[in-house]
Amino acid sequence: MGEFELIRRYFSASDLQIPRRDVCLGIGDDCALIAVPSGKQLAVSVDTSIAGVHFLPDASAHSIGWRALAVSLSDLAAMGAQPAWFTLALSLPQAEDAWLRGFAQGMAELSRRYGIALVGGDTTRSELLSISVQVQGYVRQGASWQRRGARAGDIIYVSDRLGKAALGLKLAYQQKQAGQIPGLDTSASPAEAELLRAYFYPEPRFDLIQILSSRVSSAIDISDGLMADLQHILSSSNVGARLDASRIPVVTDLPDTLDTSDAIEAALHGGDDYQICFTVSPQRRLELEVSAGQCGLTLYPIGVVERQRGIRGMKSDQTSGYDHFKAR
């Protein structure tokens, strides 16, 4: 199968090309042509997932496809942007039909859910499986949430219990050690399934956009762990924070093979959760919590923004975050 047949079979003639009226020209030419709605700003982000670094190469192709798109979409959700279009740069060692089919299906499930259309990409051969997904969405002029908007006195929230994905990854390593294929398998208990799902099938939090809308002063998605990502909000906003360690929502429903110290470490430093950390001024707090309650969503306040830089309220060895180029 040649490059063009591969593109046709799995991408241009696949479920990934969902129809959108604003796609004037999709896959097949030198560029895609898009009609950006007037009055909106284009939000653009790209993420690369490399086998063995960002995902387990022996995971199912379906989850690899889902996850590669989900982690990029999460950046749109974290800015309050509506997903619209994406491009896919794929480098793979070989063109294997079953793998490509599963990969495209996993990606298509998520793209259909959020109405985001694949409009182009690039396909190359390389020793290393590498997947870059560039997403584009739109947001009303001035309505995006940015990292730099946190003010002293604002309440810091997170959008779910934290650490599920990192615990899911631990379970996946345990599966590998037991000679199983890592993934969401049918023999998993409900507690295991929730953690495995968080890792293999993360859900970008577009459901929060409506509720958080204009109430949020800053936001970020938690991809590298709470401590690391909260630090980005704080430094961009030139502020610090006091956290209430007892209110950081850790996973309590743990499988037998994991313990509380795993759950705490995962909540503070575990990556891959793709939950949102955001700040809200105290005046809007009640309004936000009522509106979240009406939608059946639980938001977790974990501390307050302070003028003084740095993070207080935690043990000092708990405040550092993950950095790809720095060993902890």
Ligand code: ADP
């Ligand atoms: P060019 O050489 O002009 O960059 P390519 O030969 O790389 O074009 O690609 C041909 C068409 O197929 C382009 O429209 C491109 O956007 C699309 N395409 C290539 N790879 C992918 C992919 N993995 N997913 C979606 N579209 C792709």
Ligand code: MG
């Ligand atoms: Mg090209």
